Structures are given as structure tokens and as C-alpha cells.
Amino acid sequence: MSKPRRNIFTGILLFLVCLHSLQAQQIDILLKGGHVIDPKNKIDTVMDIAITGNKISQVAPNIPGSNAKKIIDVKGLFVTPGIIDMHVHVFNGTDPDAYIANGSTSLPPDGFTFRAGVTTVVDAGSSGWRNFRLFKKQTIDRSQTRVLALLNIVGNGMTSRFEEQDVTDMNPVQTAHMIKRLFPDIIVGIKAAHYWGDFTQVDRAVEAGNFANVPVMVDFGEHDPPNSIEALFMKHLRPGDIFTHTFSYGPANRETVVDENGKVKPFIFEAQKRGIIFDVGHGGGAFSWRQAVPSMQQGFKPNVISTDLHSESMNSGMKDLSNLMSKFLNIGMTIQDVVLRATWNPAQTIKRPDLGNLSVGAEADIAVFNIRKGDFGFMDIRKTKIKGTQKLETELTIRAGKIVWDLNGLSAPMWDTELQKK
Amino acid sequence: MNKIAFVVGVLCLWFVPVISQAQQYDLLIKNGRVIDPKNHIDSILDVAIAKGRIAKVAKNISVSETTKLVDATGLIVTPGLIDIHTHVFVGSKPDKFADGIYSLSPDDFTFKSGVTTVVDAGTSGWRNFPVFKSQVIDKSQTRILAFLNIAGGGMGGDPGQQDVNDMDSKMTALTVEQYPEVIVGIKIGHFEGTEWTPFEKALEAAKKSGKPLFVECHLPQLSLEEQLSRMRPGDIITHSFEKVSERMTVVDEQGRVRPFVMEAKNKGILFDVGHGGAGFWFSQAIPAFKQGLSPNSFGSDLHRFSMNAGMKSMLNIMAKYLNMGMSLEEVILRATWNAAKSIKRDDLGNLTEGMVADVSVLSLLNGNFGFIDAGGNKLEGNRKLEAELTIRAGKIVWDLNGIAAQKLKE
Numbered sequence: 013m014s015k016p017r018r019n020i021f022t023g024i025l026l027f028l029v030c031l032h033s034l035q036a037q038q039i040d041i042l043l044k045g046g047h048v049i050d051p052k053n054k055i056d057t058v059m060d061i062a063i064t065g066n067k068i069s070q071v072a073p074n075i076p077g078s079n080a081k082k083i084i085d086v087k088g089l090f091v092t093p094g095i096i097d098m099h100v101h102v103f104n105g106t107d108p109d110a111y112i113a114n115g116s117t118s119l120p121p122d123g124f125t126f127r128a129g130v131t132t133v134v135d136a137g138s139s140g141w142r143n144f145r146l147f148k149k150q151t152i153d154r155s156q157t158r159v160l161a162l163l164n165i166v167g168n169g170m171t172s173r174f175e176e177q178d179v180t181d182m183n184p185v186q187t188a189h190m191i192k193r194l195f196p197d198i199i200v201g202i203k204a205a206h207y208w209g210d211f212t213q214v215d216r217a218v219e220a221g222n223f224a225n226v227p228v229m230v231d232f233g234e235h236d237p238p239n240s241i242e243a244l245f246m247k248h249l250r251p252g253d254i255f256t257h258t259f260s261y262g263p264a265n266r267e268t269v270v271d272e273n274g275k276v277k278p279f280i281f282e283a284q285k286r287g288i289i290f291d292v293g294h295g296g297g298a299f300s301w302r303q304a305v306p307s308m309q310q311g312f313k314p315n316v317i318s319t320d321l322h323s324e325s326m327n328s329g330m331k332d333l334s335n336l337m338s339k340f341l342n343i344g345m346t347i348q349d350v351v352l353r354a355t356w357n358p359a360q361t362i363k364r365p366d367l368g369n370l371s372v373g374a375e376a377d378i379a380v381f382n383i384r385k386g387d388f389g390f391m392d393i394r395k396t397k398i399k400g401t402q403k404l405e406t407e408l409t410i411r412a413g414k415i416v417w418d419l420n421g422l423s424a425p426m427w428d429t430e431l432q433k434k
Numbered sequence: 435m436n437k438i439a440f441v442v443g444v445l446c447l448w449f450v451p452v453i454s455q456a457q458q459y460d461l462l463i464k465n466g467r468v469i470d471p472k473n474h475i476d477s478i479l480d481v482a483i484a485k486g487r488i489a490k491v492a493k494n495i496s497v498s499e500t501t502k503l504v505d506a507t508g509l510i511v512t513p514g515l516i517d518i519h520t521h522v523f524v525g526s527k528p529d530k531f532a533d534g535i536y537s538l539s540p541d542d543f544t545f546k547s548g549v550t551t552v553v554d555a556g557t558s559g560w561r562n563f564p565v566f567k568s569q570v571i572d573k574s575q576t577r578i579l580a581f582l583n584i585a586g587g588g589m590g591g592d593p594g595q596q597d598v599n600d601m602d603s604k605m606t607a608l609t610v611e612q613y614p615e616v617i618v619g620i621k622i623g624h625f626e627g628t629e630w631t632p633f634e635k636a637l638e639a640a641k642k643s644g645k646p647l648f649v650e651c652h653l654p655q656l657s658l659e660e661q662l663s664r665m666r667p668g669d670i671i672t673h674s675f676e677k678v679s680e681r682m683t684v685v686d687e688q689g690r691v692r693p694f695v696m697e698a699k700n701k702g703i704l705f706d707v708g709h710g711g712a713g714f715w716f717s718q719a720i721p722a723f724k725q726g727l728s729p730n731s732f733g734s735d736l737h738r739f740s741m742n743a744g745m746k747s748m749l750n751i752m753a754k755y756l757n758m759g760m761s762l763e764e765v766i767l768r769a770t771w772n773a774a775k776s777i778k779r780d781d782l783g784n785l786t787e788g789m790v791a792d793v794s795v796l797s798l799l800n801g802n803f804g805f806i807d808a809g810g811n812k813l814e815g816n817r818k819l820e821a822e823l824t825i826r827a828g829k830i831v832w833d834l835n836g837i838a839a840q841k842l843k844e
Contacts, residue, residue, distance in 0.1 A: 104539075122741070417742050419804075425811055426813075
């Protein structure tokens with residue numbers, strides 16, 4: 013065989029192999045006709061999404077259903093990447109002396125996530141390097157939700173408010189080893205929180221962040237009098253570090269982003285330009301309309317919308333992430349902006365570009381929402397409310413290709429088909 | 435002088451009640467459709483709450499008499515809902531219900547679906563009930579009652595659950611006696627042997643303690659007919675409408691309710707839903723309902739494997755029955771007063787004045803909804819219930835749309 017002919021032969025063979033693999037690529041689930049919002053890929057239009065195994069295999073208009081095992085009609089609904097909740101407390105346990113680390117203030121994630129379209133949560137420092145392994149064994153390894161974590165700079169994590177003051181237990185080197193050497197796929201950053209003193213805790217967290225090349229999230233709410241957040245943003249944190257509880261109003265302990273005259277402080281805009289990430293972290297005590305509404309009106313938007321899920325926030329004004337997303341919808345944020353802040357923005361913040369998008373080849377974590385119209389009310393933690401006309405409701409949640417929530421049976425056959433089979 | 439003192443005294447006596455009357459109620463729920471089956475109430479009324487108890491249920495209670503006011507116009511006001519089948523002995527043991535991660539913390543699920551009381555279905559037995567009590571019951575806002583498992587270690591998994599020697603009717607009855615406020619019955623289930631001894635021991639413990647027996651199937655070797663015939667009026671069978679290999683179905687292959695099942699119902703055996711992950715099938719429940727076998731209560735069988743499946747919440751189960759054709763009043767009856775009576779707790783499931791103020795405010799949504807059963811099959815419907823406001827012992831523990839909140843002053 014001459015060389016050119018061999019090349020043609022190889023080409024045909026390759027073509028046949030490709031054709032075969034295309035045909036063999038069966039679709040397990042085909043989501044048809046939904047309005048896809050995928051900020052990373054700049055998609056904001058009606059498209060179909062094909063899932064094969066646990067991966068996204070195709071995103072395109074009018075994917076034929078002939079190859080699909082299951083077709084789900086999602087016309088009129090919004091289809092987004094699985095939502096990422098970047099601030100939760102899920103190190104649930106039974107230590108009667110602990111509150112968040114291995115205690116009952118933390119919650120098992122699966123009962124809260126899927127019904128709100130969330131497929132990934134980031135535990136915000138419930139554990140430190142001393143008890144992270146227990147957290148992993150007890151919760152992370154046994155949840156259907158993807159659980160990532162920020163490691164507390166305090167070795168004991170959030171055992172109680174007093175342990176959290178122990179500067180001798182804030183070890184940047186050990187914290188960085190835990191992240192970089194031991195659990196680089198799970199630990200995505202560092203948390204500094206609940207400290208009563210000066211900037212020592214933040215500085216140690218940033219030191220560890222530099223060693224491990226990960227961001228630091230700061231809860232700066234327990235200083236009396238408050239420490240300067242301008243100094244925090246401009247001198248102590250790095251671009252890419254995260255300020256949480258952005259719209260908290262408790263001025264005696266935490267400097268607010270909006271001043272008493274209702275004006276967003278000018279350095280807040282500068283800090284955001286510098287690359288500081290502003291996270292909602294609603295929780296049971298950290299989201300007030302009197303901070304959030306003026307902020308939105310003056311053009312200061314949070315980078316990330318997150319819950320700070322724990323037992324004191326779950327039944328309060330917070331409720332769940334889809335409720336928070338609805339809050340921002342009703343104070344004037346567009347659906348595209350809201351979705352960006354709950355998918356691709358948090359993914360980038362925690363340096364996990366594999367998450368929060370619907371690229372072909374990505375793990376198939378997908379949320380499907382409807383927007384309910386009606387008269388709704390949304391409470392903050394001060395028990396004041398705003399009225400609204402739109403509310404996001406989670407119709408369907410898919411985690412790694414598996415349907416883990418189906419509110420109205422979009423994926424189910426009618427019940428009497430079972431009787432007809434006889 | 436005496437006369438002046440007398441006048442002052444009279445004035446004081448006059449004013450003191452007036453002043454306190456201005457704050458007579460802590461919370462007033464106005465203009466809701468109150469459905470309180472025990473008291474045969476179904477009309478637009480006001481419900482006043484004071485010091486954690488129901489103070490008054492009447493028309494036109496003055497708004498000047500309350501500290502806080504909630505407008506419930508267009509909403510349904512019912513006694514706090516009771517879920518008689520849950521697994522809430524939550525702990526950190528992997529792969530376990532008792533003290534394990536297969537159970538759930540009740541507060542995570544109850545208030546958002548209008549439930550204020552749950553009954554744990556035998557996740558603990560007499561050996562580990564004290565752990566359950568200190569770890570979960572005493573720490574929850576939800577009122578938690580319990581059926582005590584005849585197996586000493588409760589649902590601690592196998593092989594422990596199969597140990598007939600660990601089924602002690604005396605110790606079980608003594609434990610019931612020790613916690614009369616919390617333990618409401620005895621449970622039998624999850625036994626794979628052919629002998630009736632566990633069933634007999636459970637029944638014996640129930641007789642000794644004067645409580646109902648709660649039969650949670652998973653008894654593959656024991657026939658349904660004989661289980662029902664051994665049960666006494668007032669005893670409860672759950673997973674009524676399941677279709678699984680380990681128990682005979684209540685509806686036969688031809689779609690007929692088996693005669694002995696109907697007989698058991700007529701004798702006074704109570705049928706609980708016990709939906710769970712595998713305990714409720716439309717292909718059983720719909721023919722049964724049409725033929726007169728409706729459940730007495732809507733136990734959800736809440737646990738890790740049912741919470742995100744077709745079950746979702748007791749409110750969702752109630753909506754299933756609404757859409758199957760049960761009237762709203764009948765649905766509320768089963769979720770409140772029927773459930774309370776079945777566990778012999780007449781103090782619950784009603785809005786009688788003086789009772790602890792456990793109240794649910796529900797909205798009835800109209801739209802196109804779908805409901806899934808344990809087999810993954812769907813029923814379509816146009817009505818659905820949503821929990822607007824939940825009050826536990828006079829305290830607001832859930833407020834979906836902020837109907838009890840102040841509007842933001844801008």
C-alpha cells in the first residue's frame with residue numbers, strides 16, 4: 013500500500029470510528045425546550061440539554077429525541093447550572109458541647125439543597141484542621157450534595173465562641189498542609205470568623221491562603237467597637253478574598269456597607285473594583301433590607317448570593333437559596349444576574365471552573381426553575397419585609413446525571429400507565 | 435377620707451383590667467377560614483392567642499385587644515398538623531436510623547409544612563430511648579412523641595433487630611410508664627423471622643401500658659390477614675397503600691380491596707398512610723379510596739430516603755388526597771383530630787380554648803400540579819396546600835411570606 017492510500021484508509025477508518033462513537037453516545041436524559049441560562053458560556057436562550065451518564069453531552073437547539081431514554085419537557089422553565097451555595101454550615105453532629113463543629117446548629121445538607129436547586133455547597137469554616145477528617149467521614153462522604161469546604165483558621169473550627177478566640181490554635185502552616193497536601197479537591201479556601209480581637213486572625217488566614225493559594229472568607233461581625241472594613245479590604249485582604257454577611261445591620265459590632273444616611277460608602281465600590289468578593293451570607297442575623305435595598309439602588313451588587321444555612325436561619329427570613337435569589341429578583345436584579353451570582357461567580361471565586369456551568373463534558377449538575385407570579389412577601393432578619401410579585405420555585409434538580417428532586421413529577425409517567433401494563 | 439379612698443380603689447379596680455385588656459392577646463389571627471374538626475367549626479373566625487395558649491375563637495375579636503395582628507383573609511386556619519409516622523432519632527452513626535444519619539432532625543421539615551407535632555415510629559427501643567430524648571426530643575422546637583419499638587435497640591439495624599431475646603414487653607411497658615407524656619404507643623416492624631413472638635410481645639407491652647400498637651410491616655413472613663386479625667380496635671397499621679414484595683397489598687390484582695382488609699377497618703383498625711420511600715402507590719390508594727378505604731391519618735414516614743422523593747412533606751400527601759377527591763374538611767380532620775385521637779392525645783389537634791396554641795395557617799393554591807408516588811408514577815391535580823404561617827405554643831416558627839412581619843419603611 014502506498015503512503016497516500018494508507019492515509020486515506022486510516023482517515024476512513026477514523027471517520028467510521030467517530031461515527032460509531034457518536035451513534036453509541038446514547039442520551040440518558042434530554043431536557044427539551046427550556047430557557048437555558050449559562051452565564052459562563054454566555055447562553056441565554058431556548059436550548060435542549062442532553063445528559064449521558066453523569067456528564068453533559070450536548071447543549072444545542074432541537075436535539076433529536078430518538079436517541080434519548082428519557083425526554084423531559086421543560087418548556088416555559090428556566091434551566092441553569094446546578095446552583096452553588098458558597099456559605100453553609102453542614103458539619104452536623106451530636107457533640108452536646110459544640111455548636112457548629114459536629115453540633116446541632118449545623119444541618120445535614122441534602123434536606124435543604126436539592127429542593128432549592130442547589131447541587132454544591134461550601135461549608136464556611138465549621139471545621140478546622142483538627143476536626144476536618146471527622147467532618148469528611150461523617151458528612152461529606154455520606155451526602156448526595158457535593159460538599160466542599162472552607163477550612164477554619166482555628167484548628168478546632170467552630171466548636172464554641174471561646175475556642176474561636178484562641179490565637180495559639182490559628183496555625184497557617186498546618187491549615188495550608190491540610191488544603192494543599194491532603195484535601196485539595198474538597199477544601200477550597202479558608203475562613204476567619206467570630207474573632208473579637210484585632211486583625212491577627214485575618215492576617216493568619218491570609219498567610220495560610222498564600223501558602224495554599226486559596227481565597228479567604230471573612231466574617232467580621234464581632235468586634236466592639238467594630239474594626240475598619242476599609243482597612244480590611246484595602247490593606248489586609250487580597251483580590252479574590254471574600255467578605256461575607258455583606259448586608260448585615262448590627263453597627264455596634266460590624267461596620268456596615270451603607271452608612272446611616274442610606275449611602276453606600278465610596279470605598280465599597282473601590283474594594284469591589286480591587287477584587288474583593290462580596291458574599292450575601294444571609295443567615296439568621298446577617299441580611300437587612302435597610303442595607304440591601306439602597307445598595308441595589310446605588311449600583312452595588314453582591315458578587316455571590318449564599319445562604320449561611322444553619323438551624324437558626326432555616327426557618328427564618330432566609331429559608332433557602334431559591335428564596336434569596338427571589339429576593340434579589342424582586343429588588344430589581346435580572347434573572348440572568350441572579351443566576352450568575354449563584355453559579356459561575358461562586359465557581360470562579362472558589363477556583364472551581366469545572367462547576368457552575370453547562371459546558372459539554374461537565375458533570376451534569378442542573379437546576380430547572382419556574383417563576384411563580386403572585387403576591388409574595390420576603391422577610392429579612394429584622395422581620396421587616398418587602399412585597400414582591402415573582403418567586404423562583406425549583407421544579408427539577410439533577411446531580412451528576414441523577415434526578416434528585418422533581419416537584420411536580422415532570423420526569424414521571426402517569427400513575428394509571430402502571431395499571432394498563434397488566 | 436374613707437369615701438375618697440373607696441373611690442380611688444374602685445377607679446383602680448376599674449382601670450387595671452382595662453389596661454391589661456389592651457394587651458389581653460399576644461397574637462390575633464383575623465378572618466381566616468377556621469377548620470377545627472373536633473369542635474365542628476368550619477367558618478370565618480378569629481383566633482386569639484395569649485401566653486402560648488388558645489385564648490378565644492370567635493367572630494370579630496377586637497384588634498385593640500392584641501399586641502400582634504395577622505390578617506388571614508383567604509387563608510385556612512387549622513390546629514397544628516400532626517404527623518404520626520416519622521423517623522427523627524437523628525445522630526451521627528452511618529447507615530443507621532437509631533442515632534444515625536438515616537433519621538432526620540424534625541425542625542428542618544415540620545414547620546415549613548404546617549406540622550407542629552411528630553410521632554417517631556419506633557426508631558428507639560427501651561434501651562436507647564433516653565439517648566433519643568436528651569439528644570433530639572428535648573432539643574427540638576417541634577413537639578416529638580414516640581412509639582417505642584419492641585426491639586430494645588429500636589431501629590439499630592440488623593442483626594440486633596432480629597434478636598427475639600431483646601424484645602422485652604416488661605421493660606418496654608416500664609419505659610412507657612416512665613415517660614407517659616412522650617411515649618404514645620408500641621411499635622412492631624422490621625422482623626424477618628417466621629415466629630409470632632415479637633408481635634405477641636409488642637401487643638403484650640401495648641396492653642400492659644394501655645397504649646395502641648403501631649404495626650410497621652417489614653414483617654415478610656407474617657401474613658397481613660393474621661396481623662390485622664391479631665390487632666385490636668384502635669391499633670394502627672401503616673404503609674397501608676404499599677406495593678412491595680414483603681407484604682400483601684390491600685388491593686388485589688383485580689383492583690378490589692380485599693374483604694378481610696375492609697373487615698379490619700370496620701372492626702376499628704386504623705390505617706395510616708406511612709408514605710415513605712416505598713409505602714404509597716396511587717395504584718393502591720386510588721382504588722382503595724374509591725371503595726371506601728381511606729386512611730385515618732397521613733403519616734409521612736419522613737426519613738432520609740423519602741424527604742426528596744414523591745413524599746416531600748405531609749402537606750404534599752394531604753394535597754394528593756385532595757386531588758384524589760377527598761374534601762378539604764376530611765383532609766384536615768385526618769391531619770389533626772383523627773391523628774390526635776389515634777395516639778390518645780385529646781389535648782392535641784384542636785383549637786379548643788385553653789389548649790396549647792399550635793396553629794397552622796395554610797393557603798390553597800390553584801394551578802397545574804403533579805404528585806409522585808413511591809413507584810415514580812404521577813397524578814396530576816389542580817390544588818395544592820402551602821404553609822403560610824406556623825405557630826408552636828404561641829410562637830411564630832414559620833412565616834412564608836412575612837404575613838406577620840412589618841413592611842420595610844423606606
